Every structure is written in structure tokens, then in C-alpha cells.
Amino acid sequence: xxxxxxxxxxxxxxxxxxxxxxxxxxxxxxxxxxxxxxxxxxxxxxxxxxxxxxxxxxxxxxxxxxxxxxxxxxxxxxxxxxxxxxxxxxxxxxxxxxxxxxxxxxxxxxxxxxxxxxxxxxxxxxxxxxxxxxxxxxxxxxxxxxxxxxxxxxxxxxxxxxxxxxxxxxxxxxxxxxxxxxxxxxxxxxxxxxxxxxxxxxxxxxxxxxxxxxxxxxxxxxxxxxxxxxxxxxxxxxxxxxxxxxxxxxxxxxxxxxxxx
Amino acid sequence: xxxxxxxxxxxxxxxxxxxxxxxxxxxxxxxxxxxxxxxxxxxxxxxxxxxxxxxxxxxxxxxxxxxxxxxxxxxxxxxxxxxxxxxxxxxxxxxxxxxxxxxxxxxxxxxxxxxxxxxxxxxxxxxxxxxxxxxxxxxxxxxxxxxxxxxxxxxxxxxxxxxxxxxxxxxxxxxxxxxxxxxxxxxxxxxxxxxxxxxxxxxxxxxxxxxxxxxxxxxxxxxxxxxxxxxxxxxxxxxxxxxxxxxxxxxxxxxxxxxxxxxxxxx
Numbered sequence: 060x061x062x063x064x065x066x067x068x069x070x071x072x073x074x075x076x077x078x079x080x081x082x083x084x085x086x087x088x089x090x091x092x093x094x095x096x097x098x099x100x101x102x103x104x105x106x107x108x109x110x111x112x113x114x115x116x117x118x119x120x121x122x123x124x125x126x127x128x129x130x131x132x133x134x135x136x137x138x139x140x141x142x143x144x145x146x147x148x149x150x151x152x153x154x155x156x157x158x159x160x161x162x163x164x165x166x167x168x169x170x171x172x173x174x175x176x177x178x179x180x181x182x183x184x185x186x187x188x189x190x191x192x193x194x195x196x197x198x199x200x201x202x203x204x205x206x207x208x209x210x211x212x213x214x215x216x217x218x219x220x221x222x223x224x225x226x227x228x229x230x231x232x233x234x235x236x237x238x239x240x241x242x243x244x245x246x247x248x249x250x251x252x253x254x255x256x257x258x259x260x261x262x263x264x265x266x267x268x269x270x271x272x273x274x275x276x277x278x279x280x281x282x283x284x285x286x287x288x289x290x291x292x293x294x295x296x297x298x299x300x301x302x303x304x305x306x307x308x309x310x311x312x313x314x315x316x317x318x319x320x
Numbered sequence: 321x322x323x324x325x326x327x328x329x330x331x332x333x334x335x336x337x338x339x340x341x342x343x344x345x346x347x348x349x350x351x352x353x354x355x356x357x358x359x360x361x362x363x364x365x366x367x368x369x370x371x372x373x374x375x376x377x378x379x380x381x382x383x384x385x386x387x388x389x390x391x392x393x394x395x396x397x398x399x400x401x402x403x404x405x406x407x408x409x410x411x412x413x414x415x416x417x418x419x420x421x422x423x424x425x426x427x428x429x430x431x432x433x434x435x436x437x438x439x440x441x442x443x444x445x446x447x448x449x450x451x452x453x454x455x456x457x458x459x460x461x462x463x464x465x466x467x468x469x470x471x472x473x474x475x476x477x478x479x480x481x482x483x484x485x486x487x488x489x490x491x492x493x494x495x496x497x498x499x500x501x502x503x504x505x506x507x508x509x510x511x512x513x514x515x516x517x518x519x520x521x522x523x524x525x526x527x528x529x530x531x532x533x534x535x536x537x538x539x540x541x542x543x544x545x546x547x548x549x550x551x552x553x554x555x556x557x558x559x560x561x562x563x564x565x566x567x568x569x570x571x572x573x574x575x576x577x578x579x580x581x582x583x584x585x586x587x
Contacts, residue, residue, distance in 0.1 A: 082495075083495065086495060086498045087498075089498075090498055090501050090502070093501075093502065093505050094501070094505060097505045097508055097509055100509065100514075101360075101508070101509070101514040101515075104514060104515055104519070104520060104521065104524075105363055105364070105367055105514075105515070107521055108367060108371065108375045108376070108519065109367040109368075109370050109371050109375065110370070111370050112363060112366045112367050112370060113366040113369075113370070240348045240349070240351075240352075241348065241351070243352075244348070244351035244352050244355055245351070245355060247355055247356050247359050248355055248358075248359050250359065251359060251362065251363045255362045255363055255365075255366040256358070256359075256362045257358075257362065257453045257454070258453075259449075259453075260358060260362075
């Protein structure tokens, strides 16, 4: 509860910063709109030539793209700027000032710089999901809805853990400019279901860089293509990864020696 | 002229030495060149399989050949000067660079070429792997290979100069990132990244052939995979030349006006 309140405070202060540059804010929103519209356009072009891709229909793909933009948006709103600043702090040795604050350091590093303006992507993602579901029509029951919400939360957690681990690596590799580039390189692959990719890429997207399953599994849940085993392993896997990322963060923190040491 | 050549030689040596320090970073950037083409290649392959093996006149093997070529071309034509330039303007680092005896363009040319020479050895095995995974089918004939050479040189120069036109906009606005994102999205559709131009729906394809973006990526890729007739190839080269000429004129004009603007701000 306390952390939710902190989050709200962070969001408010960052929004005040952003409101100083109103044209910027509008440009950001416009950019998000362009990005989402062109991505959807790409899918539409693909579907002018076929009715189905690897068993995925257009409405199902619409839902998938919606999930993709919700995850991307959540990343931009909460984590992206926060982690970039965090790595800057490690490089400069100013992380000390965060560590002495009376709140969980992992939380402060992950979500201090909330970018409210980026929420446009999340909204557009929700619109696409709604649109997709409406087109699928019958067959989206309570069970599918529930599975969707659970797996979407898991997907969010997986993306968060990936970013946390990549950022934590900054404790050891201060010089490597920006390891988050790994995330940015692979994130493009999230726009299609992970099962269309060849083996090596599918495995990468399901394990080391779990963007693929984070996007695909919730969309499968809506489409009713997710069995109980899939649901259970998604939840179990997320719990494991979550535990590992937290442990890894602590190891990194132990390795940090501060500015003056 | 021999003075310029000597200058270039010195710059090349210095740049190569600097580049060897950042090999990890270079490999990271390489991921970008490989993953986007693979994403759309995988999607088109799945679509083609659902349609019984081919879409338009593209079989799965043709798609693979096209996207392998596209990946190579997008790496070879890459130009990132707008980002660096905006940073320099914003941080006030441009003024000392303008005082140097050589135009900033020369430094950019050298670092651009050095980066590509450094990354190519890592890219080629990755491309072989992709071509093998998707069973790429190249129809390239010898003359197409020959035409590819001027076409890729024109594409590299066009994308480079076009990038500098955008870079020079930093004289007026430091919100260049928004413009660059827009450029990236337009290329995404019209340069042949989401689909070979012939598979775009009618009006979009017409726009694609008319705009300059396809001549940076689609054109050399299509020539290299062997997907064009001789007449088409000549038309493509002509279009590349025209767009290069126009971009160069635009660059000269924008740069001259921008410099005036810049000195006014700095004074």
C-alpha cells in the first residue's frame, strides 16, 4: 500500500516535469499513435494475402498486438527511464543517495521515473484488445478472461525481470554502455506469435529473453488455445524467474562499492 | 586532392584503432540489423505456407532470399549521423568541430565505413544461418550481381545524405528524435521492410515506388536476390540517381541556411 502511494507521488512529480514541455508531451502522444497504427497496418497488409498465420486469425493477431503494446507501454511508463537513470547512478557512483532512502532499493531503481505520457501506448493496446475480442465474438468466457488477466500479469512480470537482470549487470559491467539494447533488439520480435519463429529464435524468446512468451501466452489465453498445463507452467515459470531476478539484484548490490570507495 | 587522401588515411587508422575498443557494443548493434528482417521473414513464411507455398510470385525460399539480402543491405546502408549531430548541437560540441579544416561530413564518412567493415565479418555468418534455416532460394544471375554494386553504393550514399538532411534540421529543433522516429516508421512501410514492395496493396505500392525510401533498402535487396529484369534494374538505378541528386541539393541548401541560423544563436 505504501509503495502504491509512493508510485503515485513519483507519477505526479514526473508529470509536473513533463507538463513544462507541453509540445513535447503532444509530440510523444502523436509518436505513439503513429507507431501503433503503422504496426497494425503491417499486420493488415500481411492478412490481405492470407486468412491465417500459423493458426492465428486476424482478430487473434489484433489481440496479440494489443498485448504487445500494453507490455511495451508498461515498460516505457514505469521501467525504461528509471533503469536508465539507475545505470547512470552506478556509473557515476551516485547510487548511494538512493540506497540510503527509507524504501526498498529495488523498487526505487525500477519505478522512480514514471513517464505518464507514455501511457498512450497502454491505452491503444487496450483498444486493440477490445477490438480484437469483439471480432472474435462468441467463445470468450469467464475462464478465458481470467486466464488472460493472470497470464498478462505474468507477462508483465517476465518483462520486468528481464529488464531488472539486464540493468543489474551494470554493477559488473559499468563500461558496457547500455545492456538494455539487448531488450530493444529482441522486442521487435514480440509483434508476432512466438510459434512462427525458427527454433533458435523461438527458444531465445521463450527463455533468456522471454518477450515472446510474455506476449504470446496471454493472446493464446483469449483465443482459448491455452491449456491448464500451459497456464500452470507460465505461472510457475514466472514465480521462479521473479525469485531469481530478486536474488540477482541483491548479488549486484553487494558488488557495488559506492562513489568514494 | 592528395592532401584530402592523406587526411582520410590518417582518419581511417585512428578510427579503426578506436573501434577495436568497442567490439561488444558493435555486436549488440548487429542484433538490430538481423532481428527485424527475421521477424517479417518468419511471418511471411508462415503466411506463404498457409497459402500452399507462395504469395504473389514469392515462394518461402524467395522471401528468405529477399530478407537475407535486406538484412545485409540495411546493415551496409546504415546511417546514424542525425542522432550524433543533434547531441553535438544540444551539448554545444558542434562549434569546435566546425572550426576544423575538414567538413564534419568527412569524419562521418570515415566512421561510417569503419563501423561497417568492423561488423561485416560478424554479420555474414548470421546471414548464412538465416538463409540455411529458411532454405533461401536465390535466383541471382551474374549481371544482377554486377548491377548490385552500383546500386548498393547509391543506396549507401542516398541513405547517408538523407540522414544528413535530417541531421541538419537540428540547427532549428533539438526534438530531432521525433523526426527520426517518424523517418523510421515511414521506412518501415515504404522501404520494403514489412513486405517486398510488390506485395503492398495498390496505392501504398505506388507511393513506395515514388518515395526515396525504397531506393535505400528494397532496391539493392531485390537486385541482389535476382528478382528484377534488366529494364527494371536500369529504372531502379535511375531512380536512385535522381533521389541522390535531390537529397544532395537539399542537404547543401539546408546546411547553408542552418549554419547561418547556428551562428546567430551562438553569437
